[in-house]
Amino acid sequence: MNKNRTIKSIIYADKIDMGGFPVRQAFPSSKAEQIDPFLLLHHANVKVPTHIPVSKAGVGPHPHRGFSPVTFIFKGGVHHRDSRGNDNVIYEGGTQWMNAGMGIIHSERPPHNIHEIGGVQEIIQLWVNTPAKHKMDQPVYIPASKEEIPFIETADGLARVNIVSGELDGVKGIIPTLSPVNTFTADIKKGGKFQFRIPASQHAFIYVLSGTVNVGDTEEIDANYVAIFNEDGEGFAIEAKADTCLFIGTGEPLNEPIASHGPFVMNNQTQIMEAFKDYQMGKMGVLIEDAPNP
Template sequence: MKKETSFSTKGNRANLGPLSINRMLPNRYANKVGPFVFLDYVAPAIKETITKNGMGAHPHRGIATLTYILQGEVEHFDSAGNGGKIYSGGAQWMKAGNGIIHDENFNYDSQTDSKFIEGFQFWINLPAKNKAENPEHMAIQANEVPQKVLQNQKGWIKVIIGNYEELNSKIPNYSEQFLYHIHLEADKQFSISIKDKIEVAAFLPTKNALLNDTEFQAGEFVEFGRKAGEIEIKNTTEKAIDIILFGGEEYTEPMVAEGPFVMNSLGEIADAYRDFYAGKYGQIKSIKKSA
């Protein structure tokens, strides 16, 4: 049985310098999908200049952030002393835990001739017991992301978070969760089974697709019902398409989100701000200059 669609939306758009940012989650219909509480999509653009001094240091607490870059280069710095740089196809994961300040440079990929940039940033809500843990960071290059070719050369699937068949991501899971990048060739289709009570959404970055026989447009965010069933993706165009599919088990603990913090109560939000202003998150000691 195919899963029913709950809603679809195109989110809100804002410009940040040369970047066009589409805020897909939270939206007017939902504030979370499984443990995922935030999704920004950096739409394809040409970036001519190099950012060297960061895009604006800011704090987080109670979540993990996940940056997945389709095209471009992201350099990370934080107050726990972590640093790393990923290139096109790579992912960067940071557990904010009990508090961290981070910044990043988002540039075109210096390893290629292309100046195009495109990518995603997700926030993943942590269970209450993990919100008090120390920060962690992990940079994963494109060749380290688990990937397999789909049967009959239909395309491929990458597992950014979670697992699919024999593929397992390096990124830690604190609940059942997944984030897949599915690439489907022209005139092909692919189906995936989703268990009961799993929240799941799809995002279509740049091209239309048929999801369970309904056509959705490029830029649409589509959430499905929670009953077990299949999601069938059809590409009826003459070019390959990409779909981001993500979700997981419902986050059942209380959730309060304010600014860069996601906690379990208003009191914990107040503590998060108090500790930040008291300097307990530390500081970024230096930002290296990008070449």
């Protein structure tokens, strides 16, 4: 029988201000640095303002290099545009995955009909580090709607796990990744249970967006907490104590040096300086937001 993992730490995701946006930062923090290969997790649940045009809400054009900023959408939608000509809206249950590679500029706005579908955006943005050998690859943008993402549902109908990337119980996710990375979202109704089986070599964590779960027999994890696992088993068992929405991330550690500054994540400071220079010289392209929302 495979041994279940124990929990290394349970950490509350404090609210921080990100350029006027209130977000919860599960990591990094003073209690938990990066969970290699995962660099950062932000959870936002915001009401889109009505006093400004939707086209000016959200996050305007900004660059990235050297990692994958990934947005998982739980409520509302996200309108992505970038300097490679991609222009797409993904709604609740979908994912926007972007391998920034050598450099790309993108924006993330609410869709034009956000107020017609509730006016709320709830998202997780996860930064996934890119292996050194792929940091200067050409950028790739991969949208995935809720309908395109495969899932597993328990026989009693109480638990549904969506496999965005990687593999779970033989079901493969839709997103190809540059290193072994599993990303799952799950909705588990009160009393529902699910056994996650993952490679013993991978780092793993869960983040609870809403509700409460028990991990194993004893550890209780409430909403807005991240639980980071030890590498001492090949899975973990979840039981929902209330209707729960959670995010699960596991990945093979890269074990590579990290140098980061703002929107760039590389392996040394020289590469960071080169990233800023290339951005200033226009080598990451240009994004002009003058087209109407689709």
